[in-house]
Amino acid sequence: MIKILKYSFSDLMRSRWSFIYLGFYLILGFVLLFLNNDLSKGIITLMNVIVVLTPMIGTIFGVMYFYNSREFTELLLAQPVKRSVIFLGQYLGISLSLSLSLIIGLGLPFLAYGIFRSGEIANFIMLLISGTCLTFIFVALSINIALFNSNKIKGFGYAILMWLFFAVIYDALILLSMIVFEDYPLDNYALVASFLNPIDLSRILILLKLDISALLGYTGALFQRFFGTSSGLLYSLLMLTCWVAIPVMLLLNRSRSKDF
């Protein structure tokens, strides 16, 4: 599998897009830090960018790479390599190269600014962890969509819709349902609802880590009580892991029965 991973990874590293993505984070990081001169504000701004952007890039790269590397996949399938190894290797290749762009692209500006000498290091690491998790989740989801749709245009459309759903529509639906049922106690409902969407989960995790949950009002206190504790953090990370594991299992299962 290491070999497949190596070749997918080096294939992606050759493409300009990885570097454009890296460059974007580098610029964003430097501009935010050196114009803002405030680490925690910088992290909050970055959070808003990351929770929306990493899923989007993961989704687009996932489908694009899968459809573009169909020849490579067919070539590999005729070789004495297990199917699950081929798909897992390619999946890890995309996810790792995107995650590296994120970590290096944001890591360098923050290192230059002196993140290690400040108290914000834990928050910054939390930001990178959730960004990486989101990348792994959305690449897996989008490859699933590509595996189920041999029509490129359809696959691309569904993938974008999927991103839009988690990034925008889901929140809108939750908000709407809260307005409709505002006479009922909704705290636990809000907690569970945000748990079921990886983007919301990451956002809340970082917000709470930054200790600005007061902005969230009464529900925020509840969230703080749940997520603020170490077990809350553990559950959230566990949930993010499930969000990676389930699509990956689905992907491997689907790849086993697909014709090429």
Place this chain on the structure above:
Amino acid sequence: MIAVKNIRKSYGRLTVLNDISFDVSGGGIYAVLGPNGSGKTTFLKILLGMVIPDGGKVLFQGQDISRSHGYRTQIGYLPQIARFPDNLSVSEIIHMIADIRNQPSKPEPLIALFGLDKFMDKKLGNLSGGTRQKVNIVLTFMFDTPVIVLDEPTAGLDPVSLIKLKELINTAKSSGKIVLITSHIMSLVEELSDEIIFLLEGDIYFKGALSELKIKTGSNDLEHSIAAILEP
């Protein structure tokens, strides 16, 4: 060596292979023939595990190939359309496949044979169809495999390369290998093949030596025999 037992495959409502069974045991050149869409490529892909059959099984050296992948070290496969990752160079893809297969390979004599030396650093995306097919041939023949599967190997080849390809196939045969080949060039099939497996509407219409097919259809060359089967 290869035993195909009751293989069925349909794509939606279209049945491509309907209960196909046969054995291939000794070395030799076996031509899989049939009209367009008769399931030749599907059959070869089932043999390689790229297409999963709806029913039946394929035994390779007595082992069921489903859920197995190691047996593919014994098979060299030349796909119908030579499609490779565009941004790799010729030498890179040769090294990559040798690395992934983890088998001893001898690409150099083949590269020299097809005059690919000057293309070694070129990107695969910039090569012509015929040159890409030559790379395809090098990738198939550079391993010493007892079974070689060739799906339309002549596509895009010039006459000189075609003669070289025929020599390669004949050398493989004389060293006791099994060569499975599909082609629409009947003169090539006539020249090379020892046995013919003719697929028609999902069934094996005929399996046997070329001479038997001629007798069965009462024609004196393969092209007319096939035409006699398709348009009686």
